[in-house]
Amino acid sequence: MFLLDNQSANPKKVKQILLFATLTLYSVFSFSQGKEANIWYFGVHAGIDFNAGSPPAVLLNGQTNLSSGPNAGSASISDDNGNLLFYSDGTRIWNRNHIIMQNGDNMGYKSTQGAMLVKDPGNIDLYYFFNHNVQLDFQYSVVDMNLDNGMGGVVPSKKNIRLGSNMTMHLSAVRHSNAEDVWVVAHGLGTNLYYSFLVTADSLHTEPLTSSAGGYFTTTTGYMKISPDGQKIGSAVYNGNADFFDLLDFNDNTGHVSDDFYLSIDPFNAFGVEFSSDNTKMYLTGLGTIFQYDLNAGNPQAIVNTQVSISNVTVGNGALQLGPDGKIYFAIQGYYLGVINNPNEAGIACNFDPQGVFLESGFSSVGLPSFIQSYLKDPEFTASQSCFGLPTQLTINNINGIDSVLWQYTVFPNTYTSTLFSPVFLFPNPGNFQVSLTVYSGNLQKTVIQTVTIHPAPVPELGNDTLFCANETINLILDAGPGAQYSWNNNFPTVNSTFVVTETGLYHVRVTDINGCVGRDTINITRYDAATADLTNLNITSPNCGSSDGAITGIQFSATYPFTVTWFNAAGIEVGTGNDLLNVSAGSYAAEVTYGNNCTQTFGPYSIADNNAPVIASALPEDDDHCYQGMGSIIVTPESGSVTDYQYSFNETDFYPLTGEITGLTANTYNITLKDQFGCISLPVSVEVQNVEGPEIxxxxxxxxxxxxxxxxxxxxxxxxxxxxxxxxxxxxxxxxxxxxxxxxxxxxxxxxxxxxxxxxxxxxxxxxxxxxxxxxxxxx
The missing domain is CATH 2.60.40 (Immunoglobulin-like)
Incomplete structure (x- = not known):
């Protein structure tokens, strides 16, 4: 066993602000998830029963006698059907017949929050009883409902077992995030230490998780509550002029309390604290009134700025406790309980009634019973999927204690309903739908409205079936937004929205967008037949020197109809159209065939030399270029005559005097033609000048x-x-x-x-x- 001995701890400074994230959730009434919190006993022979509905029925058979002082807390527990099992004032335990339970006396000391009763997650007949003794030890006992012929009794070997010493009376509990285990949280005296004990199906873990957060508790008195969703923990420290209230983060997965978010208020007579069932509002008693705070306001200061007094009369200090009907009950010393009728609403719209429940002969002191806060949270539901065109199943997260349900949503003018626990709806269009869930538990009912968003499915458009050009590719391009994935032809999904088609065939894509919605499309892609050029009857007519009476004829071009043939010279200038090229001078010419969807295919070049044109005997590279500096050279030798009788050209258009060696060339391939003094132009000769890189080192x-x-x-x-x-x-x-x-x-x-x-x-x-x-x-x- 791990025993706590609280000493001073180093305070933690608060620096950061954490914003809340909330669901769109509205409530009208409430009931408990299960009926374990349906019967309350408190004060002097006071009690109420929510099994009868809301407002609760008054009970007059309670045995508690907590008449005065701040140590007036109690605890009650019922079974899943709302039948009383036992209750306590912290010192004694009474069974369901209101007789002291077997071995149920001398349990401890009266305290602000009385006791906390937790059902063993692994055994429906065992309950843990957490409380304090007069020495401020935090302790537990085990109640076995099989004892005393089913009336229950405290197990002698597991009674008043100390868990820690020097503790305050602050005590709260909430379910673990796994919805099975339970966190029980206590606080050290004179420290800022929170102790989270985990109750699992295996056992009570007696070595707690210890957290240092918030202010120092220098007194034992005041209430501590964890929000029903297990995300916040609030503590009121009642200490005369040194009162304060802390609101901190709680992690229902780890049990850790942190002041990443830290709100501290300094009210006078801080005592009771409670959260609304939808976790958006917090209530605090002090200064003779009840304050409300909007937890959705943002940072701590913004939340403090929403403080509003909801009582128009002066009320004393007392406990606040969320009930299974969604209302918050206020312990006013006297014969009434105050009631906050609509605690999820802002400001005075929460509708506080200082005389909400008349207790008849029962008398309320300042305490109310404590429960596992998760019993009292709003029910929630989830949608199985949110994509248009597919059925959406709605599932309640926890159906414990629910007897029947009614679902409905409206798309004008039609209203769709279901009484199934997990209905399937086919929403008529994409959009946001306000889905109402009314749940019935005994004579209590609760309506929550959540927004169900139905997303449009992606609509990939690959276009109409198409053809693409020979020796080319086609890109299929989609855009389904950030986070989308694309599965092309059943391949593994990828974020690549472009697919390159190189072969003909049927192509299909499956697109999954960021919301998980799926769209599909297919396209059939074929290829145009390549154009051809039949050179069987090719005839090249040489022009007279310097004239333009040359021709290229006889080529039979064939391509997908309609097609065109365009001729270009070596400089890339268009010089003719059609199968035959006429009236051209000497030079090199290429035919470009255009067909289909702007497909092009080039044939040639075909070279024409003038009649009696000069002939290049040789054209050889002399010097290589070096690191592309233009140091290469070519030696050109004509077949006849002196080199000075000729001009050379690299493009068949611009001619320069030939000296035998052409210098200053960068690495490249050159097509050289010669022109003599009569204007006759030779056929081209191709020469490559190579590059030599820098030294190898x-x-x-x-x-x-x-x-x-x-x-x-x-x-x-x-x-x-x-x-x-x-x-x-x-x-x-x-x-x-x-x-x-x-x-x-x-x-x-x-x-x-x-x-x-x-x-x-x-x-x-x-x-x-x-x-x-x-x-x-x-x-x-």
């Missing part, structure tokens, strides 16, 4: 050994090189010495001005001193 570092003695050696198969280190001087040697550790750049330049560089790091690897001993002498080697 290998850099080798020699690391320093504790001094500036590093070295870099550069090896290369090239010759006539110069070397430079960083931006230092140029040298002809390939070694750099006297280098400190660091990073260096080596630049190596060849005789053509082409440069290659390498990055080298010199490390500092100091040598290891070795010693040789000779008598008393030592020498480093």
């Amino acid at each position: 290998y850099c080798h570092p020699t690391h320093a050994t504790g001094a500036d003695n590093g070295m870099i050696t550069v090896d290369s198969p090239n010759t006539n090189l110069t070397y430079r280190l960083n931006f230092g001087p140029v040298q002809t040697t390939n070694v750099f010495t006297g280098l400190a550790s660091g990073s260096y750049t080596v630049y190596v330049t060849d005789e053509f001005g082409c440069e290659t560089q390498c990055e080298v790091s010199i490390e500092n690897n100091p040598g290891i001193p070795l010693s040789a001993m000779a008598g008393d002498d030592k020498k480093c080697l």
Whole structure:
């Protein structure tokens, strides 16, 4: 067992603000999830029964006698059907016949919150009874309902077992996020420590999770509540002029209390605290009134700014307790309970009645029974899916205690209803639908309205069936928005919204958008037959020198009809249309066939030489280019005559005097034609000038050994090189010495001005001193 001994703890400073996230949820009435909280006993022989409906029936058979002072808390528990099992004032336990339970006396000490009763998640007949003793020890006992012929009794070996010492009387409980286990939370005296004990089907975990958060509790008195959704924890510390109230974050998965969100209020006589069933409002008693706070306002200061007094009369201090009908009950000393009738509503619309329930001969003190707060949360439901065109199943998250239901939503002028616990609706269109769920539990009913959003399914449009050009591809492009995934032809989903088609066939896509909605489309893609050129009857007519009476005829082009044929010269200028090209000068010509959906295919080039045109005997590369500096050259030799009798051209349009060697060429492929003094133009000859990159180098570092003695050696198969280190001087040697550790750049330049560089790091690897001993002498080697 882990025993708590509370000492001082370091306070935690509050720095951050956490915004709330809420569901769109509205409530009219409420009932408990299950009926365990349907019967209350408190005060002096006072009691109420919610099994009869709302307002509750008054009970006069209670045995509690809590008449005065702040330590007037109690506890009650019923079974799942609302039948009383037992109740307590913190010192004694009475069974359902209002007789002290077997071994149910001397349980502890009266306290502000009395006791907390928790059903064992693993055994429907066992209950944990948490309370305090007079020494402010926090303790537990186990009640076994099988004892005393089913009336229940406290197990002798599990009675008043101490869990911790020096504790306040603050006590609350809520279900774990797994909806099965239960967190029971207590607080240390003189510290800011919260202790969260976990009750599971296996056992009570006696070593708690300890959290340091909020203010220091310097008194034992005041109420602590966890919100029904298990996300916030509020504590009122009643200490005369030093009162305060803390609102903090609670993690119903880990049991951790944190002041990432921390709201602190300094009211006088802070005592009772409670949350509305929809978790949007918080209520606090102090200064003779009840304050309401809107938890959806945002940061802590914004929430404080929403403070409003909901009572138009002065009321004393007392406990606040959420009831199974969704109303909050207020313990006013006297014969009435105050009632906040609509606690989910803002301001005075919450409708506080200081005389909401007349207790007849029963008398209310300042305490009310404590329950697991999860019993009192609003029911919620979820939608199985939210995509238009598919059936949507609505499921209640917890049906415990629900006898019957009524669902409905309206799309004017029609109203759709169902009495099934988990109905299936086919919503008529995409949009937001206000779905109403009314649940009935005994004589209580509750209506909640949640927004169910039905999203439109994505509609991928691949377009009409189409054809694409030979030797080309086609891109199928979609856009279903951020987060969408695309499965092309049943392949694994990907975020790539473009699919490249290279072959004919039937293509289909499955698109899943960010909401999980699915759309599909298909497209059949075929390819145009490639155009052809039949050269059987090709005839090239050479023009007379300098004239334009040349022709290319006899080619039979074929393509998907309709098609066109356009001729271009070497400069890319259009020079004719149709199958035959007429009236052209010497040169190279290509035919472009256009067909189908702007498909193009080029045939040629076909070259025409003038009659008696010069002939190029040879055209050879002389010099390579070096690192694309324009250092290449070509030697052209005509078949006859002197080179000076000719001009050359690379584009069959612009001609320049030929000297034999053409220089200043960058690496490329050149189509060379010659023109003689009569204007006759030769057939072209193709020559390639290649490029030579910079020198090939290998850099080798020699690391320093504790001094500036590093070295870099550069090896290369090239010759006539110069070397430079960083931006230092140029040298002809390939070694750099006297280098400190660091990073260096080596630049190596060849005789053509082409440069290659390498990055080298010199490390500092100091040598290891070795010693040789000779008598008393030592020498480093």
